[in-house]
Amino acid sequence: MWKIVVDVFSQMSPLLWFTTIIGGIWTIVKQHDAEHSRKETEKELESMRHQLSDKSHISQKRFDLELEIYKDLSKSLIAAYDASSLLQPIMDSLPEKSDDQLVVMRQRNKDFVQAFNDFSRASRENAPFYSESVSKKLESISKDMNELFNLFTYRWFEPGMKAYAVSVKGIQRNKDLHESIENETNQIITEIRERLDKLSNQA
Numbered sequence: 001m002w003k004i005v006v007d008v009f010s011q012m013s014p015l016l017w018f019t020t021i022i023g024g025i026w027t028i029v030k031q032h033d034a035e036h037s038r039k040e041t042e043k044e045l046e047s048m049r050h051q052l053s054d055k056s057h058i059s060q061k062r063f064d065l066e067l068e069i070y071k072d073l074s075k076s077l078i079a080a081y082d083a084s085s086l087l088q089p090i091m092d093s094l095p096e097k098s099d100d101q102l103v104v105m106r107q108r109n110k111d112f113v114q115a116f117n118d119f120s121r122a123s124r125e126n127a128p129f130y131s132e133s134v135s136k137k138l139e140s141i142s143k144d145m146n147e148l149f150n151l152f153t154y155r156w157f158e159p160g161m162k163a164y165a166v167s168v169k170g171i172q173r174n175k176d177l178h179e180s181i182e183n184e185t186n187q188i189i190t191e192i193r194e195r196l197d198k199l200s201n202q203a
Contacts, residue, residue, distance in 0.1 A: 063199040069126045070192045077141075080119035081185045083112040084145050087152040088165075088174050105156045112152075116145055134191055141184040148177040 086108045094101050123138045130138065151174050154161035164170045 066129060066199055069129050070196060073122045074192055076119040076122040079115040083115040084148055084181055087112060087148050088155060090175060134188060137184050137188050141181055144177050144181050
């Protein structure tokens with residue numbers, strides 16, 4: 001076999017012989033480069049798969065975290081809204097006797113304070129996770145609820161301020177606050193739902 005190879009090369013011109021040798025070496029080099037490139041590509045693809053897996057894991061963790069945060073906020077917000085809606089509502093049904101009315105109002109006072117404190121806690125504890133829009137709405141609704149509560153206490157527990165609470169101006173302000181709190185609550189719930197939908201699509 002080697003004799004045949006030698007005979008073949010011996011019959012070739014030096015230029016053709018040189019070209020053949022170089023061509024063989026070039027082929028080996030190109031095959032080596034191709035193999036190296038294939039391995040590098042496989043490494044890059046594997047790295048990308050890991051990165052995508054990590055991102056998916058992080059997105060799911062982020063979704064789970066924000067879901068719990070917004071569930072806590074929504075629950076406390078709705079409870080505070082429900083309690084605030086009973087503070088001098090536009091239409092109300094009360095016992096005839098003033099003493100019995102006071103019993104009802106003391107209970108409403110207690111329920112609102114508890115619900116509002118829970119809502120305030122949830123708002124403060126998770127504030128870094130809220131968008132600027134949600135944060136501003138939470139601040140606004142807190143102020144409105146405080147003012148509404150003040151009108152309520154003026155009407156039922158502070159005789160010196162009762163005249164303002166039952167005046168035309170006080171009644172109108174009470175009505176405006178109820179409407180504002182309702183609108184702000186709906187806006188926040190809608191924004192939370194949109195945020196969770198966006199996170200769900202990313203997870």
